Amino acid sequence: MRIPILKLHDYLLISVQVELDDQTALQFQEDLLNKIHQEGSSGVVIDLTSVEMIDSFIAKVLGDVVEMSNLMGAKVVLTGIQPAVAITLIDMGIMLDEVPTALDLEQGLDKLQQELEG
Amino acid sequence: MQPSIIEMIYSQRQEIIDRWKEEIQHFSDNEFSRSLPSEMYNETNVEFVHLIIDTLELEQSEAKEKLRQFVERFIHTGWPLSFFTQGMQAFRRVLLETMTSQETINSKKVFETFYEVESWIDGIINQLVDEYSGSWENTLHLQKLALKELSAPLIPVFEKISVMPLIGTIDTERAKLIMENLLEGIIEHRSQVVLIDITGVPVVDTMVAHHIIQASEAVRLVGAECILVGIRPEIAQTIVNLGIDLGKFPTRSTLRKGIETGLELTQRKIVKISSDEFR
Amino acid sequence: MSVQSNVEVRTEWGIVSARQAGRNLAKEIGFSSVDQARITTAISELARNIYLYAEKGEIIIEAVEEIHSTGVKHGIKITAKDKGPGIKNIRQVMEDGFTTSGGLGAGLPGVKRLMDEFDIDSVAGEGTEITTIKWNS
Numbered sequence: 001m002r003i004p005i006l007k008l009h010d011y012l013l014i015s016v017q018v019e020l021d022d023q024t025a026l027q028f029q030e031d032l033l034n035k036i037h038q039e040g041s042s043g044v045v046i047d048l049t050s051v052e053m054i055d056s057f058i059a060k061v062l063g064d065v066v067e068m069s070n071l072m073g074a075k076v077v078l079t080g081i082q083p084a085v086a087i088t089l090i091d092m093g094i095m096l097d098e099v100p101t102a103l104d105l106e107q108g109l110d111k112l113q114q115e116l117e118g
Numbered sequence: 119m120q121p122s123i124i125e126m127i128y129s130q131r132q133e134i135i136d137r138w139k140e141e142i143q144h145f146s147d148n149e150f151s152r153s154l155p156s157e158m159y160n161e162t163n164v165e166f167v168h169l170i171i172d173t174l175e176l177e178q179s180e181a182k183e184k185l186r187q188f189v190e191r192f193i194h195t196g197w198p199l200s201f202f203t204q205g206m207q208a209f210r211r212v213l214l215e216t217m218t219s220q221e222t223i224n225s226k227k228v229f230e231t232f233y234e235v236e237s238w239i240d241g242i243i244n245q246l247v248d249e250y251s252g253s254w255e256n257t258l259h260l261q262k263l264a265l266k267e268l269s270a271p272l273i274p275v276f277e278k279i280s281v282m283p284l285i286g287t288i289d290t291e292r293a294k295l296i297m298e299n300l301l302e303g304i305i306e307h308r309s310q311v312v313l314i315d316i317t318g319v320p321v322v323d324t325m326v327a328h329h330i331i332q333a334s335e336a337v338r339l340v341g342a343e344c345i346l347v348g349i350r351p352e353i354a355q356t357i358v359n360l361g362i363d364l365g366k367f368p369t370r371s372t373l374r375k376g377i378e379t380g381l382e383l384t385q386r387k388i389v390k391i392s393s394d395e396f397r
Numbered sequence: 398m399s400v401q402s403n404v405e406v407r408t409e410w411g412i413v414s415a416r417q418a419g420r421n422l423a424k425e426i427g428f429s430s431v432d433q434a435r436i437t438t439a440i441s442e443l444a445r446n447i448y449l450y451a452e453k454g455e456i457i458i459e460a461v462e463e464i465h466s467t468g469v470k471h472g473i474k475i476t477a478k479d480k481g482p483g484i485k486n487i488r489q490v491m492e493d494g495f496t497t498s499g500g501l502g503a504g505l506p507g508v509k510r511l512m513d514e515f516d517i518d519s520v521a522g523e524g525t526e527i528t529t530i531k532w533n534s
Binding site: 019021022023052053054055056057082083084085087088091092093094 | 409410412413416417420430431433434435437438441442445493504506507510511
Binding site: 079081096 | 297298302304308309336340342
């Protein structure tokens with residue numbers, strides 16, 4: 001299973017609509033990095049509104065994706081993390097400290113704009 | 119119970135009641151009984167003792183139900199449990215005294231009688247205690263629910279800015295509820311900034327600080343920002359003295375300052391308009 | 398409710414189906430959405446440990462209840478069983494940040510924090526059994 005990656009000008013938009021299993025998550029990591037390289041994108045928004053669960057493995061993959069994309073010159077914002085998912089992550093002691101977040105896709109794009117301009 | 123004992127109690131009913139009334143005079147002089155009109159106090163006593171004696175005639179389940187109905191009335195008007203237990207203890211004393219003073223009973227019978235009366239009275243006392251503790255548990259449960267309802271509403275004050283005032287002690291159970299309300303509210307109101315106001319929190323110890331830190335971490339994950347406001351001088355002192363690191367979180371002394379910061383973060387500010395414009 | 402599901406874990410898909418079975422039962426018992434996420438996440442961690450370290454094993458998910466003076470408490474019990482290499486140093490794996498897989502090291506201590514009761518039984522060379530319960534408050 002592959003997660004579609006959409007291009008919008010300088011940005012890439014991803015809306016994760018499937019239950020993330022390990023293989024899908026790793027495949028996504030690879031696809032995204034290739035796409036950033038190919039398009040020369042400067043920003044990425046990953047929307048997690050439909051994701052019902054993030055365990056330590058998925059959290060690690062997401063954290064890594066953000067770090068790797070930064071290395072390639074693309075800023076990443078995670079959006080739409082559900083309250084239940086956020087509480088579970090905090091309970092587990094996973095803070096995702098370095099990862100920028102926003103409420104939804106719209107605010108995520110605003111945030112990217114601000115960060116890239118500022 | 120043996121019919122002979124029941125018969126004896128009935129034949130001396132009036133005497134037993136009179137002696138019992140005398141007996142309870144000793145402890146009627148307490149704060150509770152003085153707060154009541156003495157007429158009411160005496161009437162209740164009479165009703166109680168007659169009820170006890172009447173239950174002898176009834177089936178066990180019927181007797182239980184009658185006693186339950188009687189006690190329920192008094193639980194709700196705040197009669198102390200000790201009123202009934204002391205009354206029962208006095209009743210047992212009087213009963214045994216009356217019975218043993220009769221010459222017709224031989225020593226073997228005395229033991230049997232003692233045993234029967236004891237278990238009868240104990241049964242009633244146990245039921246009284248059960249009824250009372252059941253009602254206490256119920257009250258406790260209701261109070262817990264009421265406290266839960268009091269907890270932590272999220273109030274949208276401006277577009278993108280909400281306030282959560284916290285009042286009272288924060289324990290683990292409440293902290294969970296606060297966190298859930300906070301996050302659900304952020305999504306519902308699309309808040310970018312939430313101000314957590316701890317003016318009404320009496321003590322901030324490491325546990326409370328831990329809950330607040332976790333809440334603001336979770337707020338960040340769903341995509342908003344948290345500002346802690348209402349930090350009184352003594353709270354600032356305890357936080358530093360306990361070595362709690364709130365360095366990562368923006369804090370402001372008052373709600374007003376917090377709102378100003380919130381507006382700044384969302385690229386807005388409050389301006390004074392000139393009187394011309396006002397007209 | 399005497400529902401019980403056993404899910405065999407030997408592929409990554411086992412992890413996903415264990416998760417789904419857990420979410421369904423948690424929903425049925427009436428857990429809040431937050432607790433549903435906690436339970437599913439805990440199952441995911443346990444199943445992944447089986448997959449990573451023991452290759453195969455099973456996850457047993459069942460409804461449990463406890464009778465109290467104030468009523469019946471419902472809960473969900475998750476048992477993770479494998480015949481893998483076992484855990485040599487249990488104290489070490491319960492430490493935050495300890496990892497042998499390159500993960501976040503939040504797995505087992507995380508599960509303990511997500512759930513209400515946690516019990517681990519492991520014999521080196523024979524296997525591991527982890528039992529954990531979440532009560533619906």
